Amino acid sequence: MSAIRTVRDRARAELTREIKNEARRQLAIEGANALSLRAVARELGMVSSALYRYFRNRDELLTALIVDAYNALGEIAESAFAAVADTDVRGRWREVYRAVRAWARRHPHEYALIYGSPIPGYRAPQDTVTPASRVPLVLIGVLRDSWAAGTLRAGSGWPPPSTTLSAQIERLATSVAPELPGQVLARAVIVWTQLFGMLSFELFGQLVGSVDPSDDFFEHAIEQMADFVGLPADDAGDAGR
Amino acid sequence: MSAIRTVRDRARAELTREIKNEARRQLAIEGANALSLRAVARELGMVSSALYRYFRNRDELLTALIVDAYNALGEIAESAFAAVADTDVRGRWREVYRAVRAWARRHPHEYALIYGSPIPGYRAPQDTVTPASRVPLVLIGVLRDSWAAGTLRAGSGWPPPSTTLSAQIERLATSVAPELPGQVLARAVIVWTQLFGMLSFELFGQLVGSVDPSDDFFEHAIEQMADFVGLPADDAGDAGR
DNA sequence: CAATTATGTGAGCACTGCTCTTGCCAAAAT
DNA sequence: ATTTTGGCAAGAGCAGTGCTCACATAATTG
Numbered sequence: 111m112s113a114i115r116t117v118r119d120r121a122r123a124e125l126t127r128e129i130k131n132e133a134r135r136q137l138a139i140e141g142a143n144a145l146s147l148r149a150v151a152r153e154l155g156m157v158s159s160a161l162y163r164y165f166r167n168r169d170e171l172l173t174a175l176i177v178d179a180y181n182a183l184g185e186i187a188e189s190a191f192a193a194v195a196d197t198d199v200r201g202r203w204r205e206v207y208r209a210v211r212a213w214a215r216r217h218p219h220e221y222a223l224i225y226g227s228p229i230p231g232y233r234a235p236q237d238t239v240t241p242a243s244r245v246p247l248v249l250i251g252v253l254r255d256s257w258a259a260g261t262l263r264a265g266s267g268w269p270p271p272s273t274t275l276s277a278q279i280e281r282l283a284t285s286v287a288p289e290l291p292g293q294v295l296a297r298a299v300i301v302w303t304q305l306f307g308m309l310s311f312e313l314f315g316q317l318v319g320s321v322d323p324s325d326d327f328f329e330h331a332i333e334q335m336a337d338f339v340g341l342p343a344d345d346a347g348d349a350g351r
Numbered sequence: 352m353s354a355i356r357t358v359r360d361r362a363r364a365e366l367t368r369e370i371k372n373e374a375r376r377q378l379a380i381e382g383a384n385a386l387s388l389r390a391v392a393r394e395l396g397m398v399s400s401a402l403y404r405y406f407r408n409r410d411e412l413l414t415a416l417i418v419d420a421y422n423a424l425g426e427i428a429e430s431a432f433a434a435v436a437d438t439d440v441r442g443r444w445r446e447v448y449r450a451v452r453a454w455a456r457r458h459p460h461e462y463a464l465i466y467g468s469p470i471p472g473y474r475a476p477q478d479t480v481t482p483a484s485r486v487p488l489v490l491i492g493v494l495r496d497s498w499a500a501g502t503l504r505a506g507s508g509w510p511p512p513s514t515t516l517s518a519q520i521e522r523l524a525t526s527v528a529p530e531l532p533g534q535v536l537a538r539a540v541i542v543w544t545q546l547f548g549m550l551s552f553e554l555f556g557q558l559v560g561s562v563d564p565s566d567d568f569f570e571h572a573i574e575q576m577a578d579f580v581g582l583p584a585d586d587a588g589d590a591g592r
Numbered sequence: 593c594a595a596t597t598a599t600g601t602g603a604g605c606a607c608t609g610c611t612c613t614t615g616c617c618a619a620a621a622t
Numbered sequence: 623a624t625t626t627t628g629g630c631a632a633g634a635g636c637a638g639t640g641c642t643c644a645c646a647t648a649a650t651t652g
Contacts, residue, residue, distance in 0.1 A: 118598065118649060142468070143384070148639065159642080160600050168640065226468025227383070228555050239560055246561075269574060275567035282561050299562055300549075300572050304541060306557075307548015314469050316547075319480055320487075320523050321540055326516035331541050333510060338579065359618070359629070387608065400611080401631050409609065 126164050128154060130178065133171055134220070141219045142172065172223070177237050179220040184244025186213045191248050199256040200341050206248055207305065207332045214309050221313055225306055246302050250287050253298060253339065257290055261342040268293040294340060301335045367405050369395060371419065374412055375461070382460045383413065413464070418478050420461040425485025427454045432489050440497040441582050447489055448546065448573045455550050462554055466547055487543050491528050494539060494580065498531055502583040509534040535581060542576045 132150045147168055151158040165171040190209035194202040214221040224242070256262040271279055271292055279292045279299075287295065308331055311317050312324045321327040373391045388409055392399040406412040431450035435443040455462040465483070497503040512520055512533055520533045520540075528536065549572055552558050553565045562568040 116650065122598090146639065147641090157601055158640085159602080162641070163599060222468035225551070225555070225557075227463035242557070243560060269571075269578075271571050272567045275562065275571055278562050278568070296568070296571055297575065299568065300545060300575055303548040303552050303572075304545035305548070307544040307546070307551065308541075310466070310548065310551060311544050314466075316466075316483070319484060321516065321519045326513045327519070327537070327540065330510075330512050330516055330537055331544075334538065334541055337510075357619070363629090388610090389608065398632055399609085400633075403610075404630060 122164070129161065129164055129171070130174055133175060134178075137175060137219050137223065138217065139219075142223050145172070147171070173237065175220070176224050177241050179217070179224045180238060180241035180244065182217075182220070183210065183213050183224075184241055184248075186210065187245045187248040191251060196255055197259075199252060199259065199261060200336055200344055202255070203249075203252045203336050203341055204332055206245075206252065207328070210245060210305070211309060211312075211328060214313060218313050221309070225310055226314070246298075247286065249302060249305075250290075250295075250298055252341070253290060253294060254287050256341055257294075262294070263340040263342065264291050265293050265297070265340060268297070271296045297339045301339050304331070304335060363405070370402065370405055370412070371415055374416060375419075378416060378460050378464065379458065380460075383464050386413070388412070414478065416461070417465050418482050420458070420465045421479060421482035421485065423458075423461070424451065424454050424465075425482055425489075427451065428486045428489040432492060437496055438500075440493060440500065440502060441577055441585055443496070444490075444493050444577050444582055445573055447486075447493065448569070451486060451546070452550060452553075452569060455554060459554050462550070466551055467555070487539075488527065490543060490546075491531075491536075491539055493582070494531060494535060495528050497582055498535075503535070504581040504583065505532050506534050506538070506581060509538070512537045538580045542580050545572070545576060 129150060132153050133145060136145050136149060136153075145168075147161055148158040151161045165174065186209050187206050190205045191202055194205050196202070253262065257264070270276070275296065276292055279295050283290060283292070283295055290298075308324075308328065312322075312328075317324050317327075370391060373394050374386060377386050377390060377394075386409075388402055388406075389399040392402045406415065427450050428447050431446045432443055435446050437443070494503065498505070511517070516537065517533055520536045524531060524533070524536055531539075549565075549569065553563075553569075558565050558568075
């Protein structure tokens with residue numbers, strides 16, 4: 111799109127990137143709480159006040175990091191999805207789950223930044239909501255594939271959502287997966303919250319008394335949730351190999 | 352147990368309580384990040400350094416608040432459990448869920464303190480693990496009731512956990528619910544993570560694009576998870592009325 | 593070239609967690 | 623009853639923070 115025009119713009123873009131990189135480095139070491147604008151500036155060899163030409167305040171820097179983290183995780187999920195044949199629905203489901211967990215474990219502080227407690231009084235300018243939706247969209251993508259292939263065991267016995275929940279789900283469906291039945295989408299939301307609840311528990315140390323290390327529990331949950339949402343077993347299609 | 356002996360001990364206990372109360376007040380307003388020892392001291396009419404006689408540092412104060420929060424939430428869950436007749440298994444399940452959510456919504460910053468990102472490098476001295484287990488123990492209590500009554504539809508068709516997960520579940524079972532089958536306990540852990548994942552998403556603003564407000568979604572999830580873990584429907588027993 | 597605008601500088605404010613010395617006064621020991 | 627001990631509050635002080643502002647300097651635009 112807009113090619114970088116002047117020298118200044120070029121320098122500005124580069125410095126902005128370097129600031130974020132250094133901030134990310136500090137974030138990865140000590141966590142968001144210990145991220146200090148002064149330390150970032152120091153490391154970059156500039157005076158702290160200069161940094162305010164690039165980010166109006168600390169929260170704005172953090173918001174930028176949040177958006178980047180959402181996008182990094184979203185990309186991870188999307189490529190995991192793409193790396194499995196679209197005939198192997200359950201395999202895709204599995205690999206997306208595993209990729210998300212792997213990223214979270216590799217970047218615990220960035221994970222905490224986006225799925226932990228919100229930093230200020232209230233978060234989420236519109237900037238964050240689109241990147242944040244990438245992972246759930248991938249999960250729904252798996253469901254759509256399965257639905258299109260006719261392998262999704264959509265629940266005829268499943269209890270229907272209440273009327274207001276149905277309306278919410280309906281609104282969600284039109285923008286995301288119009289063909290999927292409401293019950294399926296409602297279960298998808300449940301599964302989505304389960305995934306990140308499980309990850310947060312693992313990373314935040316809540317599982318220490320019970321299922322820690324949680325590798326096997328995670329694998330178990332993958333299959334249970336795949337069943338729960340109606341995905342076919344491995345043999346359906348040609349998944350096994 | 353040990354009655355408070357000297358006048359000093361008495362004063363110390365009281366001041367410790369007052370410090371925690373004031374800290375909790377500030378926590379509730381602005382969140383853990385904004386909790387300042389100096390502000391607490393100021394509000395209590397003492398000099399900031401005096402506060403270090405009672406808590407070695409900020410983290411120790413926060414840990415005390417964490418323990419208190421776990422206990423407050425645990426108590427809430429336990430009394431919700433006790434308030435429903437033990438014949439109405441699903442009713443208990445429901446009310447425990449609702450009570451936990453109500454507390455979380457009423458004390459969002461305390462919730463974030465215990466279920467959000469951990470504050471320092473690593474959290475959780477042993478002090479926190481026992482209070483933290485009170486809510487999951489209540490949920491397991493419901494399952495045990497149902498099992499004892501013979502109404503729990505324990506999954507014969509449910510996939511068995513892997514061997515190492517089985518071992519972990521086994522160890523968990525012996526200390527908590529020896530009679531429950533491993534599959535049930537494994538699902539209980541899934542459900543537990545789902546509950547708090549759902550609450551975190553609601554409180555941290557992750558549901559805004561989809562099912563917000565989430566009252567109906569929460570109610571839906573209650574029933575879905577009750578089914579998932581094998582609880583009987585309302586009519587089993589004499590629940591309806 | 594001149595005027596404007598974007599960027600870097602350094603001092604400074606108000607705040608934080610935390611430490612240390614000083615003096616006080618209640619509690620235990622003599 | 624008097625001395626010693628030890629818990630406690632006070633206040634100064636250190637190093638660090640986010641952020642603002644007046645000022646100088648460089649790049650862009652008219």
